[in-house]
Amino acid sequence: MESGKNYVYGVFDQEEALLSAVQKVRESDVKIDECYTPYPVHGLDDALGYKRSRISVAAFMFGLTGTILAFTMMIYMMGIDWPMIIGGKDHIAIPSFVPVGFEVTVLLAAFGMVGTFFVISNLKPYGKPKTFDIRSTDDKHIMAIDLANNKKSVAELNEILKSSGASEVNEKKF
């Protein structure tokens, strides 16, 4: 977390107020740093102009790694390192490798994706949350504006936030 950043933030009571405010604020040429909501607000990512998350691609790659790893392991162990005939099956009997192959695929896809999610979203035990207002995990929506990224003054931003529907406007330093 960078120190010494100055923010102005607006508090919104309802998700509709936040959604329309995001549009208005962006139209008046103000760069929004981030919004903080107590629950996933649908359409907020589009309103903020966020691109679709590519985390599912990561999941696919991890899953593919799992499949290849599992089949390589089983083929090496059962077919090359110590070949044995069990139940009259071939040494390398692909159908009986399918269940384990599938499970390892799912395991790696799930853990890889969740690990990626934690790393890119900076979630970790004792991670420090960027709490503008503790009510933002209860029932309030926060729109935070970084002063360094905008040419407008605090008073101007105050005015814009208030007029677009914020119930409170405050300043905070991180």
Next chain:
Amino acid sequence: MEVTSPVREVLVTGNKSYHDVSHDICRHVEAKPNPKWMAAMAISLGALFTGGYALAITLWDGIGVWGLNKTVGWAWDITNFVWWVGIGHAGTLISAVLLLFRQKWRTSINRAAEAMTIFAVICALLFPLIHTGRPWLSFYWFVPIPNTWGSLWVNFHSPLLWDFFAISTYFSVSLVFWYIGLIPDFATIRDRAQNKISRAIYGALSFGWDGAAKTWQRYETVSLVLAGLATPLVLSVHTIVSFDFATSVIPGWHTTIFPPYFVAGAIFSGFAMVLTLMLITRKVYKLEDYITINHIELMNIIIMITGSIVGVAYITELFMAWYSGVQYEQYAFLNRATGPYWWAYASMMTCNVISPQLFWFKKIRTSLWATFALSIVVNIGMWFERFVIIVTSLHRDYVPSSWAMFHPTIYDMGIYLFSFGLFFTLFFSFAKFFPVINMAEVKSVLKSSSGEIANKK
């Protein structure tokens, strides 16, 4: 864009505001444990320690203390294993399959159902582990690790090994899925916390969650992909459990119908267990506005459908045994229904096939007492189903001189009691220290489901 049909039953009643949702759920976490909870916990711990004695004796003396004999080599151990795994399936079904089908009513029950899944799978894992006799060596039998026998690897052709991979993957993926959902709620508890200790604990558990829009967007993608992974996973787990039997050549086990039949049975018993637990939680925690009669009715309908599928499977099995023309196969089923274990078969048929048909009556499926009673009946029936499949297929084998009966010893019963103690100890701890309802998800469906939001402060 999401399309929502205009007329819908209200999901959350009582005209709740967002703050009410946080308050209703968090207050149980914040309150001091009440005497009722302590009494319930004491009973579970009593079961845990009493049963723990049987477990300790089993580990010390070996599985010879069980009632197994040369003919019946699997009995209560694997019955309990399959029973617990089956119960676990409902949690994943609610959280993953209903998420994919956009069934918003799942939001009030998914947290507790997933917790139940995880605890049930822990109980299930216990049985295959101890039935190996020397569990401390079981790593060499299940996990492909290099060893001193010239690296004699585990047998990847064996369904028992597939089972190990399936159950352990299922457990860890369910745990991750559950935890991802808990993070935003832990953050709510952290921000409401009045004292330093709980702020520190829930702060650590919440992983520094602040509800940023970008994180929420990724969170939703992660949940959706996890649901997509967990859906085939949950179907694969009970399929592979059924392979333990279906790939053998024992009459009564060697049937291709097992995978779908086991999966339906698992969902059936799992929903029954969810209802047993939720009806108690709902009452004790006064969550009637979140878990409404509508939720209970929907779950009862699922029980009715899966119970009927199980009934069709029983009858199909009987028909196929007759139609196969194989005398061993025919005898296995004749013996099941009319042999010395006829009472187990009759209990199974009554509890699983006949009793859920009562849910055709709206009066019964919307009655709390009837639902509670039937949810227990269903789980008794499902335990008997596994007992019938396992023991009656084994106890009269090919040579009449080796025919035998299975008599459980106190150690068999004690370990089953231990698994109950473990399950309820974990569940009661969860109900006290964790938010029992997914607050963030309930808040996200509050508006679309209850029309107007009370604008209370």
